[in-house]
Amino acid sequence: MTGPYETVVGMEVHVELATRTKVWCGCSTRFGQPPNSQVCPVCLGLPGALPVLNRRALELAMRAALALNCRLARRTEFERKNYYYPDLPKNYQISQLRKHLATDGWLEIELNGRPKRVGIENLHLEEDAGKNIHPETPGAAYSLVDLNRAGTPLIEIVTRPDLRSSEEALAFMNGLKSLLQYIEVSDCNMHEGRLRFEANVSVRPAGSDRLGTKVEIKNLASTKIVARCIDHEAIRQADALASGGQVVQETRLWDEARNVTVAMRSKEEAQDYRYFPDPDLVEVVLDDAWIERVRAEMPELPLARRRRFIEHYGLPEYDAHVITADKALADYYETAVAEHGNAKAIANWIMTEVLGILNREEEIDVAAFPISPSGLGRLVRLIDAGTISGKIAKTVFRRMLAGEGDPEVIVRAQGLAQITDAGQIEAVVDAVLREHPGPAEDYRQGKERALGFLVGQVMKAMQGKANPQTVNELIRQKTRGG
Amino acid sequence: MTPPPPIPLYDRTIGQLREALDRAETTSVEVTRASLERIEAVEARVRAFITLTPEAALAMAEAADARRRAGERGPLLGVPIGLKDVLCTQGLRTTCGSRILEHFIPPYEATAVARLREAGAVFLGKLNMDEFAMGSSTENSAFQVTRNPWDLERIPGGSSGGSAAAVAAGMCTAALGTDTGGSIRQPAAMCGVVGVKPTYGRVSRYGLVAFASSLDQIGCFARAVADCAPILQTICGHDPLDTTSAPEPAPDFAASFDGDLRGLRFGLPKEYFIEGIDPEVEAAVRAAAGTLADLGAEPAEISLPHTEYAVATYYLCATAEASSNLARYDGAQYGYRARGTTNIIDMFTRTRTEGFGAEVKRRIMLGTYALSAGFYDAYYLKALKVRTLMRRDFEEAFRHVDLVVTPTSPMPAFRLGDKIDDPLQMYLCDVFTIPCNLVGLPGISLPCGLTREHRLPIGLQLLARPFAEATLLRAAHAYEQATDHHRLRPPL
Numbered sequence: 001m002t003g004p005y006e007t008v009v010g011m012e013v014h015v016e017l018a019t020r021t022k023v024w025c026g027c028s029t030r031f032g033q034p035p036n037s038q039v040c041p042v043c044l045g046l047p048g049a050l051p052v053l054n055r056r057a058l059e060l061a062m063r064a065a066l067a068l069n070c071r072l073a074r075r076t077e078f079e080r081k082n083y084y085y086p087d088l089p090k091n092y093q094i095s096q097l098r099k100h101l102a103t104d105g106w107l108e109i110e111l112n113g114r115p116k117r118v119g120i121e122n123l124h125l126e127e128d129a130g131k132n133i134h135p136e137t138p139g140a141a142y143s144l145v146d147l148n149r150a151g152t153p154l155i156e157i158v159t160r161p162d163l164r165s166s167e168e169a170l171a172f173m174n175g176l177k178s179l180l181q182y183i184e185v186s187d188c189n190m191h192e193g194r195l196r197f198e199a200n201v202s203v204r205p206a207g208s209d210r211l212g213t214k215v216e217i218k219n220l221a222s223t224k225i226v227a228r229c230i231d232h233e234a235i236r237q238a239d240a241l242a243s244g245g246q247v248v249q250e251t252r253l254w255d256e257a258r259n260v261t262v263a264m265r266s267k268e269e270a271q272d273y274r275y276f277p278d279p280d281l282v283e284v285v286l287d288d289a290w291i292e293r294v295r296a297e298m299p300e301l302p303l304a305r306r307r308r309f310i311e312h313y314g315l316p317e318y319d320a321h322v323i324t325a326d327k328a329l330a331d332y333y334e335t336a337v338a339e340h341g342n343a344k345a346i347a348n349w350i351m352t353e354v355l356g357i358l359n360r361e362e363e364i365d366v367a368a369f370p371i372s373p374s375g376l377g378r379l380v381r382l383i384d385a386g387t388i389s390g391k392i393a394k395t396v397f398r399r400m401l402a403g404e405g406d407p408e409v410i411v412r413a414q415g416l417a418q419i420t421d422a423g424q425i426e427a428v429v430d431a432v433l434r435e436h437p438g439p440a441e442d443y444r445q446g447k448e449r450a451l452g453f454l455v456g457q458v459m460k461a462m463q464g465k466a467n468p469q470t471v472n473e474l475i476r477q478k479t480r481g482g
Numbered sequence: 483m484t485p486p487p488p489i490p491l492y493d494r495t496i497g498q499l500r501e502a503l504d505r506a507e508t509t510s511v512e513v514t515r516a517s518l519e520r521i522e523a524v525e526a527r528v529r530a531f532i533t534l535t536p537e538a539a540l541a542m543a544e545a546a547d548a549r550r551r552a553g554e555r556g557p558l559l560g561v562p563i564g565l566k567d568v569l570c571t572q573g574l575r576t577t578c579g580s581r582i583l584e585h586f587i588p589p590y591e592a593t594a595v596a597r598l599r600e601a602g603a604v605f606l607g608k609l610n611m612d613e614f615a616m617g618s619s620t621e622n623s624a625f626q627v628t629r630n631p632w633d634l635e636r637i638p639g640g641s642s643g644g645s646a647a648a649v650a651a652g653m654c655t656a657a658l659g660t661d662t663g664g665s666i667r668q669p670a671a672m673c674g675v676v677g678v679k680p681t682y683g684r685v686s687r688y689g690l691v692a693f694a695s696s697l698d699q700i701g702c703f704a705r706a707v708a709d710c711a712p713i714l715q716t717i718c719g720h721d722p723l724d725t726t727s728a729p730e731p732a733p734d735f736a737a738s739f740d741g742d743l744r745g746l747r748f749g750l751p752k753e754y755f756i757e758g759i760d761p762e763v764e765a766a767v768r769a770a771a772g773t774l775a776d777l778g779a780e781p782a783e784i785s786l787p788h789t790e791y792a793v794a795t796y797y798l799c800a801t802a803e804a805s806s807n808l809a810r811y812d813g814a815q816y817g818y819r820a821r822g823t824t825n826i827i828d829m830f831t832r833t834r835t836e837g838f839g840a841e842v843k844r845r846i847m848l849g850t851y852a853l854s855a856g857f858y859d860a861y862y863l864k865a866l867k868v869r870t871l872m873r874r875d876f877e878e879a880f881r882h883v884d885l886v887v888t889p890t891s892p893m894p895a896f897r898l899g900d901k902i903d904d905p906l907q908m909y910l911c912d913v914f915t916i917p918c919n920l921v922g923l924p925g926i927s928l929p930c931g932l933t934r935e936h937r938l939p940i941g942l943q944l945l946a947r948p949f950a951e952a953t954l955l956r957a958a959h960a961y962e963q964a965t966d967h968h969r970l971r972p973p974l
Binding site for chain 2: 041044045046047048049050051052053080082084086089090091092143145272274275276279280281282
């Protein structure tokens, strides 16, 4: 698509940490509250207010840094990034610059079975801004500012420009999201803005080792959009260069409606943020004992969980890989298996039916899935008990999705229970064989395909509720004689 | 022989008031009324108050009396105090001497103020200051000019000019001020009262509207050194709401008061006695040094070689921090907002252009420049390094002495309008007070004489090691009691 040009991508990721309170004050971080109801003098930037570091936020940031194989600073320092904007009450953001919390890490991703390390330039702790809400009416002479989000702890993760395609970027984003969820640093809910990606895209002649001019892209609402945008932008830049033009270093926004990047309203030169160490805060010293405590609290990492699934549940590598890719999905799986221990069958249901539904959305959201894990477990139990066939189970599944209730209730209400009474089935088999002498003869002669037809006819007559094994056996007995 | 007339209530020290209150010779309401009457008599000429709160003060006085009747005792219970208008008071207008906060009513209170309130102090009102604490004469206030009670045509000093003048004129028994480059000590010297700036970190800055975060400290004014002890005791001490607040607990600052200074060593740094000091100031300070020696303190020679860089260093660090601290005044959420603006940049720009005074703008621009790309290393970073060098100067000096003795100001109070058109001249007023802030030391100014012709107060400055306020107050108290300067009152 980019012809003789290679695509080079680096990413900047903002992650809202899963602390109960903000990074410099005790206000709640709960999402979706009435505007300006979770604020105080500190996060409002009132005259005389001062920041005090939330220890838990720092420890979650340390945890993320360790999970990303970073080097933790011995001494880390906060700096003020000065710029004016209405969602930034102090008109400076407390962030980091010269003494980042962590540097030089990596995330390992897998593409087509091959592992690749994506370098992490730095990981640092900072505060989020509030939200500006612009009214719908055009030409309205005001905007609204909600500062509930101002002061929420963020980690910013900056990668090296190691990604070479939208597929790699997607693998990176999904891998990072999974990791961060696993270590319980963030719920990574992109709808609620808890995880945000920006892409820096450039192109260069294939084989060159000099970086081309990079364009920063913002306003990317989902990982799939990021991937689309990278593809589009790479082509746009390659086309520009190929036709003798230039790539301008700028910030562009993704326009989802038109599927293009557009230049932001032109800004003059690069902003001078006049960073300086925040004199209201002190250096934080990270000693070995503290780092070890944080390391000891680290929840199970994805790789470890994958291995455990293979050993404990006897799942094949592939299944374990798919199911542990998303922490919530892995949790779902384990709860379902706790309900009914057929580990392999439940794995199959999750990989086919459940993911089939979840993958329709922009982001997998297990929490929003209508069927509970124990519900799925009980469905599989009904199959294993012979109460319903696998095929009928799919019908029950669809009804559970529609909110019709527990599997047992649905089976009873719809009369879907399998008929296992051999005598009842036999009567129908006899009738079908009588009505279709041709296929019956074909099957006796050895044509296997005729069996399918005959079984289908029996099932049709019995609304699919006959036990398939019994039907098969009876047909075989009565045509081929045992 | 007739006994001397009793000292008017408004003119008593905290110690004297406490005695009278504890002996039920008077009540806090009476004391407060006396202060309010004094205010009525002289405030029109001095103009120290931006906001006077007589009813609230009387209510606080009644509450204090009730607490006293219930058996409670305390050095500040029922004592009338003024607060520099840079300290947030809950529900009470806090202007910082600026139009941009002219109608700002804080929904919360500074820790230092809350501690005084808890101790039962009575608040008379908010005191005038240079806008955002930027100035040495209080002429930069957006609202009014405060006059020196010793000569109403002269400045009271700054930036806590209102606080100093109010105490000197007997309108408050004591007052809180703030000191970033000398803003307590210099006006104390100009107005002939005691002013103390504690060690950086002793008093919480939570609720103190920030000018320069690494330099600002809250301190107090009083008419006697001993009065400072209970005030400092009350406001000092760790505050979890201020990360820069020191964990050191506040000891009993007055515990070691006695007149004997044997064992104490002091030095006059030679770099402070340069050309340009008013000769009467120099003479008074040298005489004071003689008194200290008479009291048993041992003089020694000291040198603070980097003194000449202090003013430049200060005007880089302080303005840089201020340029960031004052960025929040943009009209979006609180304070003044320019009318008729068409977009956000317009609103920010015009609000600040119209809301800030000239000196504030000057310092914001200077500070922005010092932090800007390409200049950060040469200016701000360099200034931070000089601060370290100055700290080493003092550490070396304190190996030989326990106190550094200097004039507070190179000149006594000058006339209103004299220096307002020459900012650099104005900046040089702080040459002796600034080093103390850059290094974070505790410092005190107390009266050591009057000029001959105009009878203007001269201030003696003492500096001590970090957290050594007890030594500072002990020496100052001994000097004060061995002289009569503290008995002098302005001719109001």
